[in-house]
Amino acid sequence: MEEYFSDLFYHDSVTMGPTLLRPKSRGSITLRSTDPFDQPNIDPNFLADPEDLEFFQVGFCVEILETNAMKSVGAKLYDKPFPGCRHQQMGSDDYWRCLARHLASTVYHPVGTCKMAPDSDPMGVVDNKLRVKGVTNLRVADASIMPLVTSGNTNAPSIMIGERAADFIKEDHL
Numbered sequence: 497m498e499e500y501f502s503d504l505f506y507h508d509s510v511t512m513g514p515t516l517l518r519p520k521s522r523g524s525i526t527l528r529s530t531d532p533f534d535q536p537n538i539d540p541n542f543l544a545d546p547e548d549l550e551f552f553q554v555g556f557c558v559e560i561l562e563t564n565a566m567k568s569v570g571a572k573l574y575d576k577p578f579p580g581c582r583h584q585q586m587g588s589d590d591y592w593r594c595l596a597r598h599l600a601s602t603v604y605h606p607v608g609t610c611k612m613a614p615d616s617d618p619m620g621v622v623d624n625k626l627r628v629k630g631v632t633n634l635r636v637a638d639a640s641i642m643p644l645v646t647s648g649n650t651n652a653p654s655i656m657i658g659e660r661a662a663d664f665i666k667e668d669h670l
């Protein structure tokens with residue numbers, strides 16, 4: 497494994513990393529016990545939905561490598577099989593699935609544990625003014641209210657949610 501990566505990074509000058517911006521897999525946070533000070537169980541459930549795994553069949557990266565621009569910089573597919581996937585034929589769909597399961601990592605953008613949703617959605621926690629349904633004088637203003645992860649970074653949208661919360665509170669009290 498160490499040899500694989502040292503060889504890859506020694507030769508590498510152009511890398512492509514596909515990023516799944518709209519994952520279909522859903523994780524969960526559940527209570528570990530009745531003790532409120534216990535850490536919760538956090539299960540990100542990455543790649544549980546088969547469509548998410550299909551995304552990492554990086555055929556489109558291979559197509560990009562075939563372009564003149566990429567050829568002009570000498571870019572080519574790294575041709576050594578990943579140690580954990582040697583049982584698959586390199587370049588096959590199963591090989592890419594195997595590689596994704598071994599190498600895919602998170603960009604740390606979890607959202608949606610208190611999602612904003614209409615009353616018709618039983619999983620909704622806050623309304624469109626960030627108020628927790630069924631509880632008075634309680635709002636949530638962070639990334640947890642995003643119903644779906646944004647197609648990009650989450651820090652700026654989280655700041656926007658905070659700004660909107662401030663506006664809602666002012667509307668109610670000024």
Ligand SMILES: Cc1cc2nc3c(=O)[nH]c(=O)nc-3n(C[C@H](O)[C@H](O)[C@H](O)COP(=O)(O)OP(=O)(O)OC[C@H]3O[C@@H](n4cnc5c(N)ncnc54)[C@H](O)[C@@H]3O)c2cc1C
Binds near residue numbers: 605638
């Ligand atoms: C390693 C990493 C890298 C990232 N890189 C980027 C990036 O490059 N660009 C980008 O846009 N986003 C990035 N993100 C995502 C971004 O940081 C988050 O989406 C964003 O910070 C979410 O904001 P938040 O307010 O929901 O939660 P947080 O920023 O986590 O804020 C939660 C706050 O609550 C406080 N808190 C927790 N428990 C309690 C308690 N019991 N009482 C009082 N306070 C409490 C915490 O101390 C913390 O200040 C990254 C995240 C990680 C983890």
